[in-house]
Amino acid sequence: MLIDCTTEAGMDEAIEAARAALSNRECVVIPTDTVYGIGADAFSPQAVAVLLAAKGRGRSMPPPVLIGGIQVMDGLALDIPAAARELAEAFWPGALTLILKAQPSLTWDLGETRGTVALRVPHDQVARELLQEFGPMAVSSANRTGQPAATTAHDAREQLGETVSVYLDDGERNTAEPSTIVDCTTTPFQVVRRGALEFSELADVVPDLVDLPTDS
Numbered sequence: 001m002l003i004d005c006t007t008e009a010g011m012d013e014a015i016e017a018a019r020a021a022l023s024n025r026e027c028v029v030i031p032t033d034t035v036y037g038i039g040a041d042a043f044s045p046q047a048v049a050v051l052l053a054a055k056g057r058g059r060s061m062p063p064p065v066l067i068g069g070i071q072v073m074d075g076l077a078l079d080i081p082a083a084a085r086e087l088a089e090a091f092w093p094g095a096l097t098l099i100l101k102a103q104p105s106l107t108w109d110l111g112e113t114r115g116t117v118a119l120r121v122p123h124d125q126v127a128r129e130l131l132q133e134f135g136p137m138a139v140s141s142a143n144r145t146g147q148p149a150a151t152t153a154h155d156a157r158e159q160l161g162e163t164v165s166v167y168l169d170d171g172e173r174n175t176a177e178p179s180t181i182v183d184c185t186t187t188p189f190q191v192v193r194r195g196a197l198e199f200s201e202l203a204d205v206v207p208d209l210v211d212l213p214t215d216s
Helices: 008-023 045-055 070-076 082-091 125-134 153-163 199-205
Strands: 002-004 028-030 037-041 096-102 116-120 137-141 166-169 180-183 190-193
Touching: 002 008, 002 153, 008 028, 008 037, 008 125, 008 166, 028 125, 028 153, 037 045, 045 137, 045 153, 070 082, 070 096, 070 116, 082 096, 082 199, 125 137, 153 166, 180 199
Parallel strands: 002 166, 028 166, 096 180
Antiparallel strands: 028 037, 037 137, 096 116, 180 190
């Protein structure tokens, strides 16, 4: 099912359909401020397994978790460094993913995370409304592993097909760049994936941040 989110009525229909699919441990495709993402209930191991299978990805590459607001971070992460909070306050909502220590009490299975969780608040109205309605979602780029990231819902459907129950179409995204990922569990913090946010922007907030090697 592909639903146009560009009208108010369409948005209401899309959020309700996506919420129902997620509650049934199914996958949905949603727009974000970077590329389209395939999402599942972060607290359902079955749904996360379906997400990884849809992408052709193994448990060694666990998906990040999108949240509806910065206030959710403390419920999912433990021992959050002050500098990580400064990055979140500066760039959330936005194209920054922070790797943090996961709360050990959480009953989820995102894959081989080694006790960490990668969190992001997207700067996208549709995504944030769904996240605020449903809760944290495991979300990865809406493409088969090794293929280009989808910048439209139609691109995503061509790659993922019937493995996804609901596609939320909010038009084309003008970037194929993913979020920038910073590992906040190391000292100093380390950029582990380059993306839409420049290193210089992040280093203005955390001056001792370490970039990826230039050949990465």
